[in-house]
Amino acid sequence: AKDPVRVLVTGAAGQIGYALVPMIARGVMLGADQPVILHLLDIPPAAEALNGVKMELVDAAFPLLKGVVATTDVVEATTGVNIAVLVGGFPRKEGMERKDVMGKNVSIYKSQASALEKHAAADLKVLVVANPANTNALILKEFAPSIPEKNISCLTRLDHNRALGQISERLNVQVSDVKNVIIWGNHSSTQYPDVNHATIKTSDGEKPVRELVADDAWLNGEFISTVQQRGAAIIKARKLSSALSAASAACDHIRDWVLGTPEGTWVSMGVYSDGSYDVPAGLIYSFPVTAANGEWKIVQGLPIDEFSRKKLDLTAQELSEEKALAYSCLS
Numbered sequence: 001a002k003d004p005v006r007v008l009v010t011g012a013a014g015q016i017g018y019a020l021v022p023m024i025a026r027g028v029m030l031g032a033d034q035p036v037i038l039h040l041l042d043i044p045p046a047a048e049a050l051n052g053v054k055m056e057l058v059d060a061a062f063p064l065l066k067g068v069v070a071t072t073d074v075v076e077a078t079t080g081v082n083i084a085v086l087v088g089g090f091p092r093k094e095g096m097e098r099k100d101v102m103g104k105n106v107s108i109y110k111s112q113a114s115a116l117e118k119h120a121a122a123d124l125k126v127l128v129v130a131n132p133a134n135t136n137a138l139i140l141k142e143f144a145p146s147i148p149e150k151n152i153s154c155l156t157r158l159d160h161n162r163a164l165g166q167i168s169e170r171l172n173v174q175v176s177d178v179k180n181v182i183i184w185g186n187h188s189s190t191q192y193p194d195v196n197h198a199t200i201k202t203s204d205g206e207k208p209v210r211e212l213v214a215d216d217a218w219l220n221g222e223f224i225s226t227v228q229q230r231g232a233a234i235i236k237a238r239k240l241s242s243a244l245s246a247a248s249a250a251c252d253h254i255r256d257w258v259l260g261t262p263e264g265t266w267v268s269m270g271v272y273s274d275g276s277y278d279v280p281a282g283l284i285y286s287f288p289v290t291a292a293n294g295e296w297k298i299v300q301g302l303p304i305d306e307f308s309r310k311k312l313d314l315t316a317q318e319l320s321e322e323k324a325l326a327y328s329c330l331s
């Protein structure tokens with residue numbers, strides 16, 4: 001039998017946490033033959049609720065779940081963890097300035113960077129979910145210099161999956177037959193959902209999405225804004241932000257990273273830019289990636305047309321501004 005993998009979920013008493021921890025304990029994230037030990041972290045005001053989540057995990061009698069560490073102590077939470085899914089953060093409240101929310105979150109991510117650097121396992125992989133996800137991940141990377149940058153990422157897979165979902169609905173095809181959309185840039189409304197390389201599996205082989213949709217106005221307009229604004233649309237409908245889809249996307253992200261992407265398929269991940277596609281180096285930016293043997297690689301050489309170029313640059317610009325704002329909060 002395999003040794004258990006220790007998976008940390010921060011903000012585990014929150015809504016995404018509640019959807020995510022049973023998925024991990026069922027093997028959705030790491031596979032149906034991989035035992036796990038869950039480390040759940042939240043802050044003292046949520047300690048009682050966190051303990052309730054632990055009670056339910058015990059009650060669910062998940063065969064793969066070999067232990068639960070539920071704590072408000074960041075050292076206990078991070079000790080020995082192989083995977084960290086960072087969902088905990090400070091939400092934007094009415095009347096708060098962007099800078100104030102940024103300041104709260106960068107200080108949380110700076111301190112979690114140090115704890116992970118000191119106490120996590122050497123093979124630690126980090127996924128930041130909490131917003132501003134790209135910039136929180138960047139702060140974590142910069143304040144945990146001994147964690148290799150290839151082991152730090154942020155979640156844009158939800159946006160990627162939303163794009164697959166919109167194409168599948170529009171063409172009335174199975175979502176599993178749609179692939180190779182790309183989310184470029186920030187997990188925010190400036191992200192660029194790109195279908196120029198996306199394909200559909202048909203009985204006649206793979207066909208470009210552009211050819212089958214045959215409506216460039218929709219693909220360059222409403223499709224993009226629907227994906228960009230989907231988070232807001234869910235909040236409007238549910239009065240709560242996306243939780244089950246975010247949790248599912250977090251599992252997809254880690255699973256593909258650890259177990260590899262299928263041949264011929266790429267996914268979107270927020271990763272440290274090396275300057276690929278003329279995206280400024282030193283930002284956490286969402287790119288198309290493939291993964292094998294636990295390592296991701298940015299897909300190279302895709303042609304970028306003029307329409308796309310502007311959109312890649314716009315979202316990079318926003319990330320550079322967020323980075324500057326984050327640093328101004330720290331100083």
Ligand code: NAI
Nearest residue numbers: 011013014015016042043046088089129130131155158246
């Ligand atoms: P929530 O408010 O229900 O849960 C957040 C939890 O984090 C709370 O239990 C809170 O006590 C905890 N927390 C706060 N500070 C903490 C700290 N320093 N350490 C540990 N835990 C801490 O929020 P929800 O809906 O679960 O969303 C969580 C985050 O995920 C938000 O920042 C949200 O904007 C973001 N999000 C990101 C998505 C993405 O695709 N990247 C999609 C959906 C949400």
